[in-house]
Amino acid sequence: MSRYKETPLIFELATSNEGSRYIRPLDVPKPDFSEWFGDAYREGKPNIPDVDEISVVRHFTNLSSKNYHVEVGTYPLGSCTMKYNPKVNEDMSALTGFAATHPMQPDETVQGNLELLYHLEKMLNDVTGMAAHTFQPAAGAHGELAGILLIKAYHEDRGDTKRDTIIVPDAAHGTNPATAAMAGYKVREVKSNEYGTVDLESLEAALGDDVAGLMLTNPNTLGLYDGNIEKITRMIHDCGGLCYYDGANMNAIMMHARPGDMGFDCVHWNVHKTLSTPHGGGGPGAGPVGCNELLEPYLPRPVVAKKDDMYYLDFDRPKSFGMIRSFVGTFGVLVRTYAYMLSNGAEGLYEVSEGAVANSTYLRERLKDYYHIPYDTPSMHEFVMTSEWQKKESGCNTLDIVKRLIDYGFHPPTVYFPLVVAEAIMIEPTETETWRDLDALADAFIKIAEEAKEDPELLKGAPRYTPIARPDETAAARDPILAG
Amino acid sequence: MIGYLPMSREERRRMLASVGVDLDKLFDMIPECDRCSVEEYEALADKGMKEMEVVEHVQALADKNLNTAKYDCYLGAGYYDHYQPAAVKHLINRSEFLTSYTPYQAEISQGTLQAYFEWQSYITRLTGMPIANAGLYDAASGAAEAVLLACRDKRRYKVFVSGGMHPETLETVQTYCHAADIEVVVGEIDENGQQTVYPDANREFACFMIQSPNYFGIVEDLDLLVEKAHAVGALAVVSADPVSLAMLKRPGDAGVDIAIGEAQSLGIPTSYGGPGIGYMAVTNKLMRKMPGRICGQTVDRDGKTCYVLTIQAREQHIRRERATSNICTSQALIATAATIWLALQGGSGLLDVAEQSAAKAIYLEKKLTANGHFKLVYDKPYFREFLIEAKEGVDLEKLNKALLEEGIIGGLIVDDNKLLIAVTEKKTKEQLDRFAEAMLRLCDA
Ligand SMILES: Cc1ncc(COP(=O)(O)O)c(C=O)c1O
Numbered sequence: 001m002s003r004y005k006e007t008p009l010i011f012e013l014a015t016s017n018e019g020s021r022y023i024r025p026l027d028v029p030k031p032d033f034s035e036w037f038g039d040a041y042r043e044g045k046p047n048i049p050d051v052d053e054i055s056v057v058r059h060f061t062n063l064s065s066k067n068y069h070v071e072v073g074t075y076p077l078g079s080c081t082m083k084y085n086p087k088v089n090e091d092m093s094a095l096t097g098f099a100a101t102h103p104m105q106p107d108e109t110v111q112g113n114l115e116l117l118y119h120l121e122k123m124l125n126d127v128t129g130m131a132a133h134t135f136q137p138a139a140g141a142h143g144e145l146a147g148i149l150l151i152k153a154y155h156e157d158r159g160d161t162k163r164d165t166i167i168v169p170d171a172a173h174g175t176n177p178a179t180a181a182m183a184g185y186k187v188r189e190v191k192s193n194e195y196g197t198v199d200l201e202s203l204e205a206a207l208g209d210d211v212a213g214l215m216l217t218n219p220n221t222l223g224l225y226d227g228n229i230e231k232i233t234r235m236i237h238d239c240g241g242l243c244y245y246d247g248a249n250m251n252a253i254m255m256h257a258r259p260g261d262m263g264f265d266c267v268h269w270n271v272h273k274t275l276s277t278p279h280g281g282g283g284p285g286a287g288p289v290g291c292n293e294l295l296e297p298y299l300p301r302p303v304v305a306k307k308d309d310m311y312y313l314d315f316d317r318p319k320s321f322g323m324i325r326s327f328v329g330t331f332g333v334l335v336r337t338y339a340y341m342l343s344n345g346a347e348g349l350y351e352v353s354e355g356a357v358a359n360s361t362y363l364r365e366r367l368k369d370y371y372h373i374p375y376d377t378p379s380m381h382e383f384v385m386t387s388e389w390q391k392k393e394s395g396c397n398t399l400d401i402v403k404r405l406i407d408y409g410f411h412p413p414t415v416y417f418p419l420v421v422a423e424a425i426m427i428e429p430t431e432t433e434t435w436r437d438l439d440a441l442a443d444a445f446i447k448i449a450e451e452a453k454e455d456p457e458l459l460k461g462a463p464r465y466t467p468i469a470r471p472d473e474t475a476a477a478r479d480p481i482l483a484g
Numbered sequence: 485m486i487g488y489l490p491m492s493r494e495e496r497r498r499m500l501a502s503v504g505v506d507l508d509k510l511f512d513m514i515p516e517c518d519r520c521s522v523e524e525y526e527a528l529a530d531k532g533m534k535e536m537e538v539v540e541h542v543q544a545l546a547d548k549n550l551n552t553a554k555y556d557c558y559l560g561a562g563y564y565d566h567y568q569p570a571a572v573k574h575l576i577n578r579s580e581f582l583t584s585y586t587p588y589q590a591e592i593s594q595g596t597l598q599a600y601f602e603w604q605s606y607i608t609r610l611t612g613m614p615i616a617n618a619g620l621y622d623a624a625s626g627a628a629e630a631v632l633l634a635c636r637d638k639r640r641y642k643v644f645v646s647g648g649m650h651p652e653t654l655e656t657v658q659t660y661c662h663a664a665d666i667e668v669v670v671g672e673i674d675e676n677g678q679q680t681v682y683p684d685a686n687r688e689f690a691c692f693m694i695q696s697p698n699y700f701g702i703v704e705d706l707d708l709l710v711e712k713a714h715a716v717g718a719l720a721v722v723s724a725d726p727v728s729l730a731m732l733k734r735p736g737d738a739g740v741d742i743a744i745g746e747a748q749s750l751g752i753p754t755s756y757g758g759p760g761i762g763y764m765a766v767t768n769k770l771m772r773k774m775p776g777r778i779c780g781q782t783v784d785r786d787g788k789t790c791y792v793l794t795i796q797a798r799e800q801h802i803r804r805e806r807a808t809s810n811i812c813t814s815q816a817l818i819a820t821a822a823t824i825w826l827a828l829q830g831g832s833g834l835l836d837v838a839e840q841s842a843a844k845a846i847y848l849e850k851k852l853t854a855n856g857h858f859k860l861v862y863d864k865p866y867f868r869e870f871l872i873e874a875k876e877g878v879d880l881e882k883l884n885k886a887l888l889e890e891g892i893i894g895g896l897i898v899d900d901n902k903l904l905i906a907v908t909e910k911k912t913k914e915q916l917d918r919f920a921e922a923m924l925r926l927c928d929a
Contacts, residue, residue: 006788006789007594007598009598009601009602010602010823010827011602015830018830018832019595019832019833020829020830020832020833020836020837021569021828021829021830021833021908022567022569022828022829022833023833023836023837023840024909024912026836026839026840026843027912028843028844028847028916029843029847030839030841030843030861031842032845033731033839033842036842036846036865037703037731037732037867038865039705039707039733039864040703040705040733040865041731041732041733041734042732042733042734042737045831045835046559046609046610046729046730046831046834046835047609047831048606048609048610048726048826048830048831048834049831050522050830050831050832050833051827051830052627052829053569053571054739056571056817056824056828057571057574057575060575060578060581060599060824061575063579063594063598063599064575064578064580064581064595065595066579066582066592066593066594066595066598066850067580067581067584067592067593067594067595067596068592068593069579069580069581069582069583069584070579070583070584071579071583072579075584075585077585077588077593080585082583082585084488084583086488086535086538088535088538090577090582091539092538092539092543092840094573095541095542095543095546097545097546097547097548097549097551097553098546098549098551098585098755098756099753099754099755100551100552100553100554100565100753100754101549101550101551101552101754101755101756102552102557102559102563102754102756102893103562103563103623103754103756103758104559104560104561104563105550105557105559105756105895106884109550109555109888109893110549110550110756111544111548111549112544112545112547112548112549113545113549113756115545116542116545117549119527122526122527122528123525123526123527123528124520125526125527126525126526126527126528127528129522134729138622138625138758138759138815139621139811139812139813139814140812140813141800141810141811141812141813142621142625142810142811144810145663145810149659149663152663165741166885167491171511173800173801174799174800174802174803174804174812175800175810175812176808177804177805178800178803178804178807178809178810179735179810180805180808181659181805181806181807181810182632182663182664182809183663183664184663184664184665185778187804187805188698203655203731208600222511225513225514225627227513227514227515227704227755228520229518230515230517231714232719237928241784249780253514255520255522256511256514256519256520257518257797258522259517260795261518261520262518270813272813275661278582278583278672279583279585279586279813280582280586280816280818280820281581281583281584281585281586281587281589281593281595281596281599281816281817281820282584282585282586282596282618282777282813282814282815282816282817283813283814283815283816283817283818284587284759284761284814284815284816284817284818285555285759285813287802300659318883321659321662322655322656322658322659322662323652323656323659324624324625324628324656324659324660324756325563325621325622325624325625325652325656325657325758326562326622326623326624326650326652326653326656326746327563327652327756327757327758328756328757328758329757330758330759331755331756331757332753332755332756332758332759333758333759333822335542338542339538339542341528342529342532342533342537342538342541343487343488343530343532343533343534343535343538343543344486344487344532345497345529345530345532345533346525346528346529346530346531347486347530347531347532348486348487348531349488349528351486351487351489351493352487352489354493354496354507354510354511355489355491357510357511358496358500358507358510358730359498361500361505361510362499362500362503362504362505365503365504365505366503367776377513378512378513379757380513402589403591404584406589406591406592411585411589412589414588426533428783431489432488432489432490433490434490434491435491435495435499438499438909463591463592466592467591467594467893468590468591468784468786468788468790469591469592469784469785469786469792470591470784470785470786471590471591471782471784471785471790471792472782472783472784473782473792473794475782475783476780476781476782476792476794477780477794477795477796477797480771480778480794480795481779481780481781481782482601482604482608482615482616482771482778482779482780482781482794483601483604483607483608483609483615483616484601484602484605484612484781
């Protein structure tokens with residue numbers, strides 16, 4: 001089959017039928033560009049080959065066939081929420097009435113866009129318990145930056161300049177500490193307790209008047225809800241800090257609990273996880289950030305506003321911390337989110353989260369006798385197990401187990417994260433899997449646990465039926481070849 | 485029947501019961517005090533809509549916009565309406581590209597990975613730089629990342645940024661720099677619209693950054709930038725439009741250290757400002773300090789050529805607070821769309837797009853400035869976009885409103901009395917003639 005062939009680089013597919021194929025012939029005089037641009041002019045054709053259309057189409061179709069994706073099967077990548085997204089959302093985003101609007105168009109010519117964003121903001125407020133949202137951030141990590149900059153702007157506005165530290169739990173996603181550092185903060189790590197949630201003593205010890213805020217996700221990266229959350233946010237507030245909610249796990253709690261009610265001051269969404277945008281092999285997504293009234297004045301510009309019956313982009317925000325990208329946000333992605341919110345309503349979102357937690361809980365119950373589960377408290381939309389038993393018995397580690405899972409036709413879960421669990425296997429099936437799908441995945445995992453005992457080589461030699469297997473990553477990083 | 489869920493509540497209940505779990509107790513880990521008690525929502529409806537209703541509702545909103553497929557639009561300012569061949573959207577809408585995650589599992593992600601690699605390759609070919617990453621959010625945040633990279637490399641916390649940059653890019657750079665305690669010195673462009681004056685303080689600045697073509701469409705002198713920056717030990721950084729690089733001197737050939745830019749111009753729909761895609765290319769020396777994903781070529785256990793995410797020791801999931809950036813999810817599918825656009829256009833198509841955009845902008849500008857109604861603000865070569873000033877007494881707001889009546893979305897008003905006008909290959913001579921005629925007529929009205 002073609003997908004097992006090496007695919008040459010596009011640069012090797014030059015055609016003899018050269019020329020510009022898509023653009024209408026020039027119908028105005030052609031200037032002497034060499035004279036026009038002078039020294040800045042570069043003579044000749046750019047160094048990229050002309051390729052005929054069929055070769056381009058075959059090339060990228062062949063490439064695509066080497067990808068696993070949500071629409072062939074379960075993609076239980078923990079923390080990434082790889083759910084199926086209704087096709088209609090794609091169509092809505094591609095409507096000419098949206099796709100062919102320019103970001104600098106006057107407000108009165110894009111009332112539809114603005115109305116959509118205005119209502120979407122209110123819906124996001126409803127689900128998070130926040131007072132306002134910005135649409136600027138392009139993804140989750142970018143949203144984290146916006147959130148921490150809100151907190152920073154708040155402290156600065158009050159002249160409280162001694163706060164130079166952000167508290168981050170050890171189970172946090174890498175973007176949390178990286179964000180705090182980008183925002184100019186030191187990072188103070190707090191430990192998890194034996195239940196996998198924040199250790200209150202460790203938190204107590206981390207508090208002080210140098211604390212600007214806390215970054216936390218709840219449920220956390222182990223899928224565990226922190227029952228002390230209101231206590232935690234109060235402790236931070238009592239020492240003068242503010243609380244940031246990493247919304248990557250919103251899929252667990254929509255319409256069941258709200259970050260605002262837990263005491264958080266701001267929150268980001270990964271709409272490409274929770275609110276229906278396919279992940280695209282690594283984006284584009286969007287990371288709207290919600291905040292309470294306290295932080296609202298500092299939101300990045302512009303915000304979407306309404307006066308009388310007109311919607312408009314409000315740039316006149318004297319306390320705004322500025323912009324973190326150009327234009328209003330990743331609009332094309334937000335159209336999908338809007339359509340998704342409409343199709344679900346409050347009731348649908350409630351069931352989305354219920355389904356996410358139910359599916360994860362079911363899988364965990366089916367697998368708990370076969371794999372070591374480090375925390376035995378009930379988990380939510382995802383759970384973490386490990387290869388500890390297999391490693392002891394047969395030397396098969398997490399990597400071997402999940403590579404074998406590929407042989408059974410599944411995408412592996414997230415592995416070796418969170419860092420607080422050795423040999424972690426982090427599973428998030430999402431609500432869009434059927435009972436049938438879940439059983440198939442559980443059966444495969446159970447079979448692999450048996451194979452680990454009986455024939456470990458089956459695991460070590462996996463994957464077997466993929467275009468390539470076990471690439472040499474060390475060589476790639478040592479002498480990088482990054483372009484062809 | 486709720487939305488698109490595959491299971492009824494009843495089935496969910498049965499499924500959980502089969503493993504001894506009670507659906508009604510599923511959320512018991514959330515203390516009562518945290519439970520959602522919202523009875524009324526500000527905007528969210530209780531019940532979801534059926535697909536037909538969603539389509540009608542959303543289409544109605546789209547219909548409220550004036551769109552640039554129907555209206556003849558002359559806006560640019562960082563986002564340009566270039567033609568996208570039909571094959572692009574067919575290919576990127578394949579589920580295999582659309583619904584896969586960031587390629588962490590190389591064995592089953594070779595499609596995405598090779599697409600990343602080809603994107604990086606195209607960017608190095610266009611910019612003349614040796615190394616490119618797999619993309620950043622956009623040009624503005626990319627410019628901010630470039631500044632942070634320069635400061636990391638030079639261990640200096642002061643940067644010089646041209647006043648000819650896109651104002652929103654400038655503001656973004658200022659936001660990031662304020663956060664990281666980096667001082668930003670903003671330069672002034674000269675009477676010709678170019679950045680020709682640079683600081684001469686030795687070993688004080690981490691980098692000098694300019695944009696070319698700049699916000700006003702003017703092509704900048706990259707050689708001068710590099711000479712001035714290197715003379716005082718600073719890195720030379722340029723934000724360069726990729727279409728313009730088909731016919732203009734490449735940053736790499738001028739000795740630039742970091743090139744970034746907005747690649748939305750490679751046929752990506754303007755979509756009210758996003759998604760687009762920022763690119764970043766650097767010298768060999770800066771490779772391991774770069775932010776973002778990087779894809780590298782290697783071999784698998786059988787010696788087959790393949791692709792992996794590489795030099796990951798820079799990234800947040802490994803380095804946490806010492807990472808080169810917090811970026812995780814980026815704009816991969818848009819990079820793939822731009823890659824396919826370049827593959828389909830080829831060097832000939834790209835050059836045609838660039839030449840036609842330049843030629844048509846020049847044609848239009850000459851018509852507008854022929855008889856004193858408008859004059860060109862900066863008398864230097866521009867690419868695809870130019871700034872003109874209206875004669876005394878012309879109210880540009882009124883002029884643009886009148887143009888709308890005639891089905892035209894006019895240029896961007898700058899400083900009350902100037903218009904920034906962008907023209908791409910999509911315009912016909914007929915459209916340009918009609919626009920020029922309307923502008924001149926309304927100017928006199
Ligand atoms: C817990 C958590 N926080 C933050 C992020 C960052 O989000 P993004 O990839 O959209 O930048 C992720 C996703 O990768 C995540 O899982």
